[in-house]
Amino acid sequence: MSLPDTYPAGAPAPHLVVRSHVVTDVSPTLMDHLPTSGALAWVRRGDGIVGWGAAARLDVAGSNRFAEAQAWWKRLTSAAVVRDDLAVPGSGLVCFGSFGFTDEDPSELVVPEVIVGRRGGTTWVTTISPASSLTAPPTLGRYEPDPVGPIAFADGARSGTAWSAIVADAVGRITDGDVDKVVLARDLIAIADQPIDLRRPLRRLAAAYPNCWTFAVDGLIGATPELLVRREKGLITSRVLAGTIRRTGDDAHDLALAASLARSSKDLEEHEFAVRSVADALEPHCQSMNVPETPFVLHLPNVMHLASDVAGVAANGASALGLAAALHPSAAVCGTPTDVARDLISDIEGMGRGRYAGPVGWMDASGDGEWGIALRCGQADPQDPRRMRLFAGCGIVAGSDPAAELAESNAKLVPMRDALGD
Ligand SMILES: C=C(O[C@@H]1C=C(C(=O)O)C=C[C@H]1O)C(=O)O
Numbered sequence: 001m002s003l004p005d006t007y008p009a010g011a012p013a014p015h016l017v018v019r020s021h022v023v024t025d026v027s028p029t030l031m032d033h034l035p036t037s038g039a040l041a042w043v044r045r046g047d048g049i050v051g052w053g054a055a056a057r058l059d060v061a062g063s064n065r066f067a068e069a070q071a072w073w074k075r076l077t078s079a080a081v082v083r084d085d086l087a088v089p090g091s092g093l094v095c096f097g098s099f100g101f102t103d104e105d106p107s108e109l110v111v112p113e114v115i116v117g118r119r120g121g122t123t124w125v126t127t128i129s130p131a132s133s134l135t136a137p138p139t140l141g142r143y144e145p146d147p148v149g150p151i152a153f154a155d156g157a158r159s160g161t162a163w164s165a166i167v168a169d170a171v172g173r174i175t176d177g178d179v180d181k182v183v184l185a186r187d188l189i190a191i192a193d194q195p196i197d198l199r200r201p202l203r204r205l206a207a208a209y210p211n212c213w214t215f216a217v218d219g220l221i222g223a224t225p226e227l228l229v230r231r232e233k234g235l236i237t238s239r240v241l242a243g244t245i246r247r248t249g250d251d252a253h254d255l256a257l258a259a260s261l262a263r264s265s266k267d268l269e270e271h272e273f274a275v276r277s278v279a280d281a282l283e284p285h286c287q288s289m290n291v292p293e294t295p296f297v298l299h300l301p302n303v304m305h306l307a308s309d310v311a312g313v314a315a316n317g318a319s320a321l322g323l324a325a326a327l328h329p330s331a332a333v334c335g336t337p338t339d340v341a342r343d344l345i346s347d348i349e350g351m352g353r354g355r356y357a358g359p360v361g362w363m364d365a366s367g368d369g370e371w372g373i374a375l376r377c378g379q380a381d382p383q384d385p386r387r388m389r390l391f392a393g394c395g396i397v398a399g400s401d402p403a404a405e406l407a408e409s410n411a412k413l414v415p416m417r418d419a420l421g422d
Contacts, residue, residue, distance in 0.1 A: 013079040015131040016055055016111070020084040020091040025116075025123035025140060031203045032142045033116045039198055040096045040112050041216040042362050042370065043206050047120070048213075049090045049362060053113025055128040056095075063103040066325030073109060073321070077365035081131070086124050089232055089368060090117040093128065097321070098217040098360045098374065101329065101353035102346070108218060114138055145199035148192050151420050156187030156389060157351035163409070164402040166348050167394070173344065174398045181273045182335035182344050185393030186409055187351055190378065190420050195385035201378075201419035208301060209415060213361075213372045220355050222377025223415055225300055225307075228327050228359050229282075230370045231320040236286060236312045241298065242274035242332045242395050243267030243306030246411040258297040258304050266399035271295050271306040274395070277331035277338070278310055285323060286312030302414040319367030324359040333357040333373055333393065354379055356391040376415045390416045 027033065030043055030050045040051040058072045077093055084092035094115060099107040113135060115126040129135035158166065163186045170182050190196075198221050205223035206214040212223040227239040245261045247254050261267055279291045289312040298307040318326070334357075335341025356374055363369025381387035392412035394405040 013075040014056060016076065016080040016093065016128055017131050017134055018080055018082040018084070018093045018126060018128050019137070020086055020124050020126040021137070022085060023123050023125050023140065025118070027140070027142050029203065029206060030116055030118050031199060031206055033140050034199050034202070035141065035143065036197070039202060039216040039221075040110060041202060041214060042096065043214045044212065045210045047118050049094065049115050049117040051096065051112030051115040054110050055113045055130070056111040058109045060107050061100065061104060065099065065103065065107045066321060069097065069107065069109050070319065070321055073363070076111070080365070082365065086122070088119050089364070090119065090362070091124055091126060093365045094126070094362055096217050096362050098220055098355045099324075099328070099358040100355050101333075101358045105352065105354050105358065107355070107358070110218065116140065143199070145203065146197040148196055148200050148420055148422075150193055152191045153417065154189045154191060156189050158186055160186070160406050164406045166350065167396055167400065167402040167405045169348060170344065170396045171398065171400050171402070174396065179340045179344055180336040181270060181331060181395055181397050182341045183333050183393050183395050184345065184349055185351070185353060185357065185391055188390045188413055190388045190390055190416075192386045192420075196380065196388060196420070198380060201416065204419040205415060208418065211300070212376070213370070215360050215372060215374070215377075217360055219380035219382060220360065220374060220377060221380070222374060224360070224372040224375045224377065225298060225305065226332060226373040226375055228330065228371045228373050229320055229323045231314065231323060231368050233368065234314045236282060236314055236323060238278050238282065238310045238327070240271075240274050240278050240308045240310060240330070240332060241305040243271040243295070244394070244408050244412075245304050246408060247302060247304060254299075254304070258299070261304055261306060262295070262297055266397060267306055268295075269399075270395045270397045271308070273336040274330060274332040275308045275310065277336065278327060281327045281330070282310065282312055282323065285314065285316055285318045285326065287315035288313050303408070303411050317367065320363050320369035320371055321367070324371040328359055329357065330373075332395070333375070335395070353391070357393065376412060378416045378420075388420070
């Protein structure tokens with residue numbers, strides 16, 4: 001039922017017919033409904049939306065990509081006929097999206113043919129189809145994903161040792177005063193014996209990291225703890241993370257580590273850069289804002305982060321995507337000052353980030369939506385479905401120790417490694 005033409009930026013918008021209705025659903029998780037391929041997901045604590053198929057799709061790149069995506073979405077939503085029995089966040093006409101870290105990396109929006117959503121015990125189905133060939137609501141299946149089987153891990157663009165040397169180089173440049181903070185990432189290649197059924201790691205991520213946002217868009221899957229921006233009925237929120245410590249598995253020791261993280265001047269400085277960059281980008285779009293003075297410690301199974309929830313009341317009609325465009329790249333994934341850090345990343349990081357560290361999420365026709373930062377994630381290799389590229393990065397400041405940053409990057413790779421393993 002996919003439209004043969006994916007409706008590129010300049011083409012006339014297809015007339016989509018959209019219907020959301022409540023269904024009875026006894027399956028334990030939303031992920032259970034995903035068919036074999038084309039998984040789309042945005043799930044947290046069991047609630048959220050999953051989808052499949054493509055009623056419309058935009059592929060876009062370049063410095064204007066957010067504006068082009070916004071214009072495309074506006075035309076598509078104004079040409080659609082929507083019957084939404086629920087009118088809750090995620091019901092009605094919704095698209096999923098994932099944006100490249102740099103202007104050159106590919107970005108995309110996908111409008112699924114079917115969405116299954118859940119919120120507070122209510123499950124709904126949305127069908128989206130061209131007016132010329134209406135889709136009947138599907139009977140929801142319950143699928144068991146294939147096991148991933150044995151998996152091997154190999155260095156990506158750089159070995160751990162080579163990456164540590166790049167971190168040391170960055171610390172030198174920070175000490176010389178070229179830049180205050182830069183976020184450097186590395187990749188790891190996961191290789192299975194057979195094509196990886198992405199639903200397997202997705203389910204595991206959602207179960208093991210309920211406080212993160214588990215996402216899937218076009219082969220990019222992960223569980224991010226960092227919400228770049230949410231807009232919901234005039235309220236804007238952002239969860240900023242920066243400053244990390246690994247967990248040991250010993251609760252008493254971890255509590256002591258959490259206390260040391262909250263006092264660490266290196267981590268507090270790194271965090272302050274990230275909060276400032278978010279507050280400055282949101283300020284023109286908010287009439288009042290709450291920027292916490294001190295961060296809290298977010299406990300995840302693998303790491304703990306310094307975290308700040310920034311909130312504001314929308315002052316203008318900027319959509320969730322418009323706000324994500326204003327925020328990206330925040331100092332949490334790029335550095336400070338932004339331009340210098342971005343150039344340094346492209347000079348020394350030694351790999352393409354693709355959609356890692358870019359905004360990933362969903363939005364609705366009113367401009368509300370949620371965009372996370374694509375972290376703790378992996379990208380399925382479009383050429384070889386047995387392979388995935390996993391990513392992790394660390395904020396580097398004057399006090400950073402390359403060996404500790406390498407250990408931190410390994411801890412950030414744990415969610416994807418465990419989700420893929422047996
Ligand atoms: C860049 C990543 O994480 C970011 C860097 C952090 C840090 O350096 O302390 C913490 C959270 C994220 O903002 C990643 O997970 O790949």
